Amino acid sequence: MAPLPVEVLLGISHGLLMSLVPVVGVGAIAFAYQYVEGTELDPPVVVACALPLGFAGGIGTGLISLPAVTAGPVTVLPRLLTAALVIGLVSMYANSQASKLAQRLPRDRSQPTSRERPLAPAALEAVDGKGHVTISVVGDVRDVDGYSPLQADLRAELADQSWQLPADIPIVEMEARLEDRLKSTYDLPTVDVSVDARGTATIAAAPPSRNLAGNIPDGWRAVSVETLLPTGLSVGDEVTVTAGEETVDGVVLGTTDDVAGDQWDGATAQTPSTGGRGLATVAVPTIDASTLLESDELTLSVNPAGARDEFRAFSLLVRAGHSIRKVLLDDPTRKQLQATDEPIEVLALRAADEGGAADSNWTFSPGHLNGDAAYVLGEGPVLDSVVPGDETVGVGQ
The missing domain is CATH 3.30.70 (Alpha-Beta Plaits)
Known part of the structure; x- marks a missing residue:
């Protein structure tokens, strides 16, 4: 029996040689599994595959002598355990590298899409009698960085959309048209549409802004005034608010006839006013906002709309x-x-x-x-x- 250090060194050298077959086998399996399933092989699975391959290769190449193992298993046990440890470590490394390679490899290995060209011939086979092709959404609708996430119902509605577009226009034109349609239809502040050569679209969108701040023009401020409201006053009406001897022109953003209570969170009701004492949120130029805020008595009158x-x-x-x-x-x-x-x-x-x-x-x-x-x-x-x-x-x- 050789000394223990010698057995360990022999085990390391034999393990490195016996790892050649497991590295190839485990690497191929790990690559395919990562590419298809999107996840790495579990360590116990890697070891269970590598050890049989390694020892089978060692027996086939003569590195492991079955008669010697059978005659004195205790004498060769340190060498076998060391070789098994080396095989396991090298196979784990092969699994990690193969998974990283599969992650970097593009899933779609077809010819890259030229956005200045029409759709691929395979997609053009679905063109209808009017020369239009159906563009449908594939995958989930993504959020846009810097914006709030989309509402679940809006995300689902966008994902179910499909559009009819002329099949002979460039892909970049298709993307521009779809972005314009989505912005106008759903009041989205920003949309990013990407169409591939197969006629499928991926969408990233930001939710519509329906809050009060989004309705105030640049250089204006929203001011809530408590006064007598004309019957029928509603959002969008042009009004003149009189504060003492000064007058301020503005646009109504919301009204409410309920002024009871100590707290009030803003005039946001969208129904026309029923008249009488109430609150109105009015957008006015910034320079005139202080005039209304500093006055105790305000009078509101509605300007005629559409007249020159x-x-x-x-x-x-x-x-x-x-x-x-x-x-x-x-x-x-x-x-x-x-x-x-x-x-x-x-x-x-x-x-x-x-x-x-x-x-x-x-x-x-x-x-x-x-x-x-x-x-x-x-x-x-x-x-x-x-x-x-x-x-x-x-x-x-």
Whole structure:
């Protein structure tokens, strides 16, 4: 029997030689398992595979003599245990390296996608009669760094989406169109869509911002005011808030008629006001916010929406004692206005209706009568003699 140190050295050398077969076998198994299942082999599995392969190789190459092991197992036990330990350690290292290699290897080994080209021929086989291809979502919808996570229901809805797009446009154009659709449909602040050559899309998106801060324009502030609210006041109405001798224009962000209690978390109700004492959250320019905050008595009035400043000036002329009349310019009326010597001035002229907005076709101080309606200014009796019976503009119109 050789001394113990010699047996240990023989065990190390024999173990290194016997590890050649286990390294190849375990490495191949670990690589395939990591690539398919996405996880490493367990250490007991590695040892259970490596030891039989190692000792079978040792017996086949003559490193281990079966007659010697049978005749005196105690004398060769240190050598065998040392060789088994070496085989196990080397096999564990092979398992680790093979798993790392499998992780770095791309899963999709097809030809890289050129984003400037159309879809691959395999995907174009599904083109319908109109030349469109269906783009569907694959995998989970990812979150965008720096934004809050998507809501679970929105994430599931996005993952179930599919779109019909022209099959002959470049992939980069498909991605741009899908991003625009998702932003407009779901009010998403940022979306990243990636389409591969097979016609499948992966999506990363940030949740929509529906909080109060997201509705305030840059350079403005939201101020809550307690005052008498007109009936029907709702989000988006343009208002003027009067604080003493100063006035501030703003836009309503929310209203509430419930002002009871010591605490209130903001006017966020989206239903129109029922009138009476209430609270309104109004977006105003930053420079005017302190005016409202420092005033104890505030009055809120609603501005007319959609009217041009020129029409608002008509009310001031009426208040000053002038008469304004809207007339339809048929041939007789047009001839009367052209022939009269009375002090009548044509303030505005409407061109023939082309389907525009109510006041989009009006021209002020036109200098001609080539239209289908007009606003004329003059004294009441004079207008009665020239264009009797037409619509008279009153205060506030």
